[in-house]
Amino acid sequence: MANDREQARAFIDQRLAEIFAPEDEALRAAREATAANDMPAIEISPIQGRLLQVLARACKARSILEIGALAGYSGIWLARALPPDGRFISLEVSEKHAQVARASLARANIAAKTEVIVGPATELLPALLVDAPFDLIFIDADKPSYLTYLDWAIKLARPGTVIVADNCIRGGPPLRDDYAQSDDTVRTVGEYDRRVASDPRLLSVALAIDEDATDGFAISVVVG
Ligand code: DHB
């Protein structure tokens, strides 16, 4: 019985990805660049990439900020949802990852409207106040800094800005009542979830939508 359900689940996930979020050569190359450069295979799934695009289009995004570029896979999805004169900025702590990400964005022919800035995001974010407000902000970097990133995201936002954070579930521990007794990552992600769920400036939901439905996005829209 459980096996039937697992099979149905696997079939559905595979078909949804194939029908709604097929990868082209540039996306495949970005994913392959992760492995080729000894980077962790922790990029978002194609369905998550398509969801980011739907959100970007829904808020008519002209400027998108990403925290955590990795190999540029999510950056390709996001930047492709921008109009021709749109701007995509990604902050990346690793010089090597930034180079791989820039190459991925160049292969996708979107280098002109994209920028990968190297450094710790907490140090780079204040300088982005001059570029604010951003229409969509995607947080997908070191988890213990998520609350700092959320504070900055709200500062860099306008009413209607969409703030998305990856890895808000992490297999479940952040959702437990005793999340605060856990390690830095679980404690911070658990606190992030509760904050976006209850902050009156935000309307939020979280979805278990990674490959095996044990992790996913917290999605918030700034309401005032
Ligand atoms: C980790 C980070 C991620 O952004 C992710 O999607 C999965 C795992 C991690 O650092 O463990």
Ligand code: MG
């Ligand atoms: Mg992630």
